[in-house]
Amino acid sequence: MRLRDVLEHLAGAPLTDYEDFARRLEPFRANKGETLFSQGQRHPYAYFLRQGLVKLCYVTHSGTERTKSLLQEGQLFASLGALRPEAVCGFSAVTLEPVEGERFPLGAFLERMEKNLLWERIGRKFFQELAFRKERREYQLLVLSAPERYEQVIQECPELLQRLSQAELARFIGITPVALSRIRGRRSRRSPVPE
């Protein structure tokens, strides 16, 4: 899974000027538990994740952490705050597994979009998809209860369960690890596993 493929798929056509853009790519690599960028930092880069798992998270005033989203291989991410030239990241990116991929300055992408309208299409489809995903997430947070959010993860992304510690999963669902353990307790009491 290469970045070029992802971009050309979004564009719906070959990108003849891809090489111009590719010059701005920088490979990155990190171990589990490292921070790619931090809340409050100026960091106008976008990341393409070729391998591994990353969480984007907020830190609250009281110091507790809230996971905003999880990214898997083949996905792009960046702090949108970084699009406004003066703004800082609203959240941090922390690796949950060893990762590798490449990153590029957001400016490189903005330039491409100004020069070549095919890249506008890439941008449009990317942001459209992003808005769509955020809408789903908003629905989960506003409408579903914690047990319902847990069930949904089980149903819709069982492969994530394998890759996440229960504590990370709890933070993603929006509750504490203790609360998730209680929910699991009630759940298995209600429908005991046939062994």
Next chain:
Amino acid sequence: MRLRDVLEHLAGAPLTDYEDFARRLEPFRANKGETLFSQGQRHPYAYFLRQGLVKLCYVTHSGTERTKSLLQEGQLFASLGALRPEAVCGFSAVTLEPVEGERFPLGAFLERMEKNLLWERIGRKFFQELAFRKERREYQLLVLSAPERYEQVIQECPELLQRLSQAELARFIGITPVALSRIRGRRSRRSPVPE
């Protein structure tokens, strides 16, 4: 504030083919409390609000309502679900004041984007802005407590306070009207108003 101005501002250039698009516009008008579209309905239209105030909201399983966002004059909105041809609206749009504006089939917009890459730029900027706003909202919901969210509305959109009933404001903040009344009570007890 006309739709054409908004679109040309996003495009950064005059839209020579605007008339083609304008043929698909339909004016709309509604009284306070009416529903423009409903959760679960197929309704592939985008709305441009020239006057009035609209809330987008979810209804939960138990029947309680959660306000997702509020839209004021000059803003565009639609259910993104509607972009996928088969999908239905994930939420409802209800007017909080008498409204007027115009709507158009999302298909008309998608066609424009395929044909004319300037419209891609409009789409890109629109979705980019949408994603940006959703990111702020997500931050409010994940990181701020209910009293903090109330303070933030007071600070950042005092004009909304005038236009909303307290019950609507509570639903927007993500709590019940009773809870908001308590928060106000505590707040004014802490810092009594000098009269």
Next chain:
DNA sequence: ACGTTTCATCAACCCAGGTTAATTTCGACG
């Protein structure tokens, strides 16, 4: 001026999840 309706407030009770800390489970490794 009077009822009607709507909206905010208040009181009482309930409960899910947060917090803290003790305990258990389990895997890694000597």
Next chain:
DNA sequence: CGTCGAAATTAACCTGGGTTGATGAAACGT
């Protein structure tokens, strides 16, 4: 094996918001 450390579970207590229903206070029409 045994032990060490990390992660999950359990218990006890606390708190904020939900829920219901009663009371007050404006706004409105007649």
